Amino acid sequence: MARINMVQAINLALGQEMERDKDVVLIGEDVGKDGGVFRITEGLVEKFPDRIFDTPLAESGIVGTAIGMAAYGLKPVAEIQFMGFIYACVEQLLSHASRIRSRSRGRYSCPMVVRTPYGIGIKPPELHSESTEALFCHMPGIKVVVPSSPYNAKGLLVSAIRDPDPVVFLEPTRLYRLIKEEVPEAEYAIPLGKANVVQEGTDVTVLAWGSMLHRVLESIEGFDAEVIDLMCLSPYDEETILNSVKKTGRVVIVHEATRRCGFGAELSAFIAEEAMLHLKSPVVRVAGLDAVIPMARLEDYYAPSKERIIKALNKVMEY
Amino acid sequence: MARINMVQAINLALGQEMERDKDVVLIGEDVGKDGGVFRITEGLVEKFPDRIFDTPLAESGIVGTAIGMAAYGLKPVAEIQFMGFIYACVEQLLSHASRIRSRSRGRYSCPMVVRTPYGIGIKPPELHSESTEALFCHMPGIKVVVPSSPYNAKGLLVSAIRDPDPVVFLEPTRLYRLIKEEVPEAEYAIPLGKANVVQEGTDVTVLAWGSMLHRVLESIEGFDAEVIDLMCLSPYDEETILNSVKKTGRVVIVHEATRRCGFGAELSAFIAEEAMLHLKSPVVRVAGLDAVIPMARLEDYYAPSKERIIKALNKVMEY
Amino acid sequence: MPENIIEKFEIKHLQILDEKGNADTAILPNLSDNDLKKLFELLILSRQFDQRALQLHAEGRLGTYASILGQEASQIGSAYALEKTDWVFPSFREMGVYITLGYPIWMLFQYWTGDERGMKTPDDLNIFPVSVPVGTHTPHAVGAAFAAKIKGHKTAALSYFGDGGSSKGDFHEGLNIAGVHKLPVVFICQNNQWAISLPREKQTASKTIAQKAYSYGFEGIQVDGNDIFAVYKATKDALEKAKAGGGPTLIECFTYRMSDHTTADDASRYRPKEDVETWKDKDPLLRLKLYMQKKGIWTQSYEDDVKKKATEFVDSEIKKEEAAGLPDSKDIINYTYKDLTQRQKKEIKEIA
Amino acid sequence: MPENIIEKFEIKHLQILDEKGNADTAILPNLSDNDLKKLFELLILSRQFDQRALQLHAEGRLGTYASILGQEASQIGSAYALEKTDWVFPSFREMGVYITLGYPIWMLFQYWTGDERGMKTPDDLNIFPVSVPVGTHTPHAVGAAFAAKIKGHKTAALSYFGDGGSSKGDFHEGLNIAGVHKLPVVFICQNNQWAISLPREKQTASKTIAQKAYSYGFEGIQVDGNDIFAVYKATKDALEKAKAGGGPTLIECFTYRMSDHTTADDASRYRPKEDVETWKDKDPLLRLKLYMQKKGIWTQSYEDDVKKKATEFVDSEIKKEEAAGLPDSKDIINYTYKDLTQRQKKEIKEIA
Ligand SMILES: Cc1ncc(C[n+]2csc(CCOP(=O)(O)OP(=O)(O)O)c2C)c(N)n1
Ligand SMILES: Cc1ncc(C[n+]2csc(CCOP(=O)(O)OP(=O)(O)O)c2C)c(N)n1
Ligand SMILES: [Mg+2]
Numbered sequence A, B: 001m002a003r004i005n006m007v008q009a010i011n012l013a014l015g016q017e018m019e020r021d022k023d024v025v026l027i028g029e030d031v032g033k034d035g036g037v038f039r040i041t042e043g044l045v046e047k048f049p050d051r052i053f054d055t056p057l058a059e060s061g062i063v064g065t066a067i068g069m070a071a072y073g074l075k076p077v078a079e080i081q082f083m084g085f086i087y088a089c090v091e092q093l094l095s096h097a098s099r100i101r102s103r104s105r106g107r108y109s110c111p112m113v114v115r116t117p118y119g120i121g122i123k124p125p126e127l128h129s130e131s132t133e134a135l136f137c138h139m140p141g142i143k144v145v146v147p148s149s150p151y152n153a154k155g156l157l158v159s160a161i162r163d164p165d166p167v168v169f170l171e172p173t174r175l176y177r178l179i180k181e182e183v184p185e186a187e188y189a190i191p192l193g194k195a196n197v198v199q200e201g202t203d204v205t206v207l208a209w210g211s212m213l214h215r216v217l218e219s220i221e222g223f224d225a226e227v228i229d230l231m232c233l234s235p236y237d238e239e240t241i242l243n244s245v246k247k248t249g250r251v252v253i254v255h256e257a258t259r260r261c262g263f264g265a266e267l268s269a270f271i272a273e274e275a276m277l278h279l280k281s282p283v284v285r286v287a288g289l290d291a292v293i294p295m296a297r298l299e300d301y302y303a304p305s306k307e308r309i310i311k312a313l314n315k316v317m318e319y
Numbered sequence C, D: 001m002p003e004n005i006i007e008k009f010e011i012k013h014l015q016i017l018d019e020k021g022n023a024d025t026a027i028l029p030n031l032s033d034n035d036l037k038k039l040f041e042l043l044i045l046s047r048q049f050d051q052r053a054l055q056l057h058a059e060g061r062l063g064t065y066a067s068i069l070g071q072e073a074s075q076i077g078s079a080y081a082l083e084k085t086d087w088v089f090p091s092f093r094e095m096g097v098y099i100t101l102g103y104p105i106w107m108l109f110q111y112w113t114g115d116e117r118g119m120k121t122p123d124d125l126n127i128f129p130v131s132v133p134v135g136t137h138t139p140h141a142v143g144a145a146f147a148a149k150i151k152g153h154k155t156a157a158l159s160y161f162g163d164g165g166s167s168k169g170d171f172h173e174g175l176n177i178a179g180v181h182k183l184p185v186v187f188i189c190q191n192n193q194w195a196i197s198l199p200r201e202k203q204t205a206s207k208t209i210a211q212k213a214y215s216y217g218f219e220g221i222q223v224d225g226n227d228i229f230a231v232y233k234a235t236k237d238a239l240e241k242a243k244a245g246g247g248p249t250l251i252e253c254f255t256y257r258m259s260d261h262t263t264a265d266d267a268s269r270y271r272p273k274e275d276v277e278t279w280k281d282k283d284p285l286l287r288l289k290l291y292m293q294k295k296g297i298w299t300q301s302y303e304d305d306v307k308k309k310a311t312e313f314v315d316s317e318i319k320k321e322e323a324a325g326l327p328d329s330k331d332i333i334n335y336t337y338k339d340l341t342q343r344q345k346k347e348i349k350e351i352a
């Protein structure tokens, strides 16, 4: 056990799964010798020279190729260099990956992981700060996972790789090197579909994932908040959410993505449907603006700030 | 004024706008001589031989080309043959069309319409029954419009073509020839962003759009329902919805698309945020299943049936 | 060196069997009389299937259907060159390929009624389900070939698509990846001159589809797609090359869509009747028959017998399909993921 | 006709000015001494801009920046061939193009600090903002060319991209549409041998990028991308052809990325230092200087003067940028649609 960051934890998970299962292969842009632009795959091509492949610059082709690999019997992990370039893969994901099992009534399947850095926080050029997780949550047949710490990144990625169905694995860029924590060398898997109650509380439930979880944790001082890290957005853990809402009666949902049709909408609608009588206040979403994600100079204005989160907490408490 | 169906109404709008503004051009697969697979553009290439272009089979290229045309100063209307093939355009729409104005701080813009047949109802092959409107509603910079009748199809398309920003115009395939109504020859435009109260009522607000609107209208007998046709999903008409909810205190939202992260989630979350104290019952979504849209033999089981809508109405009434 | 030529190409067209049934014996592939009969019978069977499908559609018993009329040699000639272990990634107009590989015909009818069960490929075949979004399945063949190479299998993947499919971005990305990694994959374009109403020359300004291979650093060849020998030979050679580590090949089968695009289409809106007429002389079945007749292995009674058997077989398969009955509505949900989610368990109860 | 050759191609490489500064006078483009000086000054200015940008980045005053070092001839030579009315669609590594067209340098700095205002092209220029998703802007140039043709303007569109960009599906779809409709568009590939860590030969198995044009039915040519005359001539010819109705051209500028991919990259991880060394001799600036020296229009004091002016100018532009201050946070929302939505009006209040 060592204190490592998320980059190292993901690297560890990939290496261990490749060790364990020779069908696990990696493809993507610059994942070989360069070790990926965030060094996630650093050192792996030296260990597994025949199972890591640099590809041409062709995101749809990368995912399409991974689909063919998966159908044939491999377990490909494809890297898309930034989430802003995954839009080219929507057709492959939605028209093929998500449907191959259903289309062939189970004869073929698509056990594949598409990993990509996700979200704001590093003040990069345009389209390097995307958080469109909701798009992928609207695709039956696809699972969507967002880690929030080195520890759960490792355990969730292991489950994603072993999952029999396609998983979109969104890695919060801002967290890659922000946090270090103890991560066991030993094998462990965190099941997909379960949320994590990060902190118990009685007055208000705060739902978040990825890097916003940390902003939430910085914002709750003075509130008796129950903080839930969803970890898996599709499918999401209905039970854990409901149990908490029934206890607290108040909900704040925090996400980076623009509000309209963001994943917070789904959570809010679900809670309204299933737990309305327990609510002491409207479910409040704190979300990104109704606008294109800005570049560096205005980046800080886009996503929920501590102030906006606190304002929402006060709003539901005072309702 | 003549009684015409939606195909004819859209054809009329296209022809009249082309007449009125020589910058309006049409591109897409089979939109020329063939008149489009649904005959939407029938007869137009004969009238405007230099402004209608059949393209190779390349959806991303079609939208990308339309973006360039729009930036240069034309008003392209691109047809994607079925919504199932628009996924290839997500990168062009989300990474370019929606951002060109913002990226260039207003120097360039993208006044373009992407029309496509949408939704179930004709028992076609796979991927010809898609209703993923929510994906496009999660893209700031894009507007999303869904007509429900020949009359509003004409008026909305006129507004979409004249709009200074990119509009995704979703035409419910099932309604193309189902309904005929009086549609004025004369020019009229229905503003984007306004909903239509199709029927007033006091007990429950039913929100729907496109072909589900008609299923709703068939299902409300015996309920004093206020039925709202959203027509424009992005931006949506917050005011009309709130006014109705404040009056009825009960809401049922009906859409074809799968429930998780469907557009109903947004509406439900919005209503919870803005009108919770007026609610006498939870907002209920009636939606497509959490599954791949089936082919013909099972098509009828997928989308909300009359039975499921009535069940939901009873549920909110009896709450 | 002001202006220097640094690369050259020549695009070839291959024909072995001409319209009169004469074969170029120098390059005739090695096919026994038995093979020839098998090919002939597959041509008849596929055509019989096709005609019955169109009939059933007319009677309202089948959904939209895409006829293969005219393209049988391209489909059967290429599929016949495959080994059982090879993987096949069809588009949507490859019923002749499925039939040649021994796919249950009743399941093909089941599929075209709009029933997903028809695409549950039997375990002993490696053919993928129909891919509706044109051109987008090309990378899947590339991925399967990549997997075969990684696993060290002596297996090739083969992908079918049309002239229209060659315009899609995924065609480009897939072929390029295949070229870079020298993968064991064969790309077969059935250039039938039309993509719905778009004639071939408006699909792309290149003279041939075959030449597009040179963009990806491997060979392309155009073959007479109505010449079953040429198609067979080109495919066989390409598969052997692929398995020997020689990388991909693009084969353009120059053929013609004799029918409407699908049963939902009316080609008379955009296509002169005369064009179709001239292609009737090039019929792939006629050509093989003339050759076999010259070889003395075709008689009218043999053909009659083959046709009778095909008719009976197809009819019995239609019955089999009918006997299979309707699917279970719960299946809509059952195959979304390997295991049902909590939410899906609830939904299954709702629709049951 | 068993095996017939039905199409042939030859791919040419053009060089006019060699590494020693010798020009092939037979094909030398028509450039006055004034033009030569202008080109030389643009090379110096662009390089000065580039070096200052790297410095500012190192000082933490600029975000991630993509150096153009080594590619100046490809950029300036091609942009110099444009007319004011032509439309330009750059990728992200074309600062030399912006500078040649007269784009305000202070705005380029503004852009690279992460400020959208820097991409508000002045009204008298038709250059598009930087396109970050590689290869995806190619169809925009096609669309602009299409529009120009429809409107009857004598205008061409020009699109820049890299060797990596040529692998994207949109490259294929865009070029194919341009070929079919014979549009007035010029595609310029700056083949700098690398796409981050991927060397050119792993990007595509074709020997050249130029030959990809033949897939789309138009001409492609490879030019020495460090030879400003060859780049200028090929671009000029292609633009003239485009405006005369001759359709598109693909020009591959064979050049080299002398720097890291961007300031976020460390090329020493994947690229041998020696490779870079060999390309130093091919420096585009050096070559033009030798030529001008032979022609008697270069002196050391002239160069010193040009450099001094460039340094001063760039520094004054940096000051100008600083003086422009920070953007208004409301601008995040203001440019989403032409008019603010109700929802946006609320949100603007929240962030104000
Ligand atoms: C991506 C995509 N776009 C459009 C369609 C609608 N469509 C179905 S077949 C077809 C034409 C296909 O032409 P081609 O590839 O030549 O195949 P063919 O029909 O000739 O067999 C079109 C446009 C589709 N299925 N997929
Ligand atoms: C679609 C897309 N995929 C990935 C990236 C990340 N990326 C930025 S530049 C680059 C390499 C581009 O290579 P090339 O096209 O040759 O241009 P060069 O950097 O050499 O100028 C990559 C992979 C991107 N910006 N866009
Ligand atoms: Mg075709």
Ligand SMILES: [Mg+2]
Residues within 6 Å of the ligand: D162, D163, D164, D190, D191, D192, D193, D194, D195, D196
């Ligand atoms: Mg490059």
